Amino acid sequence: MSVTLPSSATELFDDLLPTGIKGYPDKIREINAVFGFDIEGDDGGFWTLDCTSAPPQVHKGNTGKCQCTITLEHEDFKKLLSDYNAGISLYFQGKIRVSGDEKLCLRLGEFFAITRPK
């Protein structure tokens, strides 16, 4: 069984992430924030990642509870799926826009540490 990265926002948010977060409910709840992902362009959409609910959940659409929303083009989003360093250049090019409490984005980075042994 080969393990590959998700190739689109739909695949990540609709299929893989809901399954993925079931493996780490407690660690994700520690993030304790509700994020919105507004992916623009073809095959884009809006998803809400609720790290406060028990268990954490991914919702299709805007539930109205987003504390921090990240907006970017789908093509740019796909770059981040395989290269986390792309975030800095995309942000300073203005291709990633954040609305709401920008500081909560710092907690989003904790997803990176979840799968890595301490």
Next chain:
Amino acid sequence: MTPEEQNELDQLKQSLRLTTAELADARGKLKAMELNVYETKRNAEKTLSEAKALQTETEQSLAVAADQMTVAHAIGLGIFGMAELTRARMARASAAARIVYRENHLVEHLERFVSAQTVGNADGVKQVLGYLKEKIAGIRHDGEMNRQIAAEQYLAHGFSAFETFWQKLLQESPK
């Protein structure tokens, strides 16, 4: 007063007038220098003040940029991490599936291996086999992905370790 003395006196007066004029001129120049120094000092203080203000502004801009860079980096880590989360989940499922397969394969192979041998230490061998089965079962039920992958490696090593142990038993057991 003699004409010579008068002449000398006139020359002295003339010298004195010149000296007085030079002194006034020197005083004027000194005053100008003082003003110049004062202006220079004022300009230097103003430049220093502007430089400090610019430094403060630059430091604040750098701090803002650093904050933004941290946010940007966190967003990149977060989205990548979510993708990794799914990979880890899938990798763990793969590892678990491989462990189940190998466990069944290993135990089956070991049992065939033991039953195929006719040596005086069969009870000892069976005890070892039982121990290995328990060990494998205990590792398999551990939920952490990294330990499951380690268990997979253990199974691979455990099999070769058991073969080594078995060969040693064959050499040591009475014929």
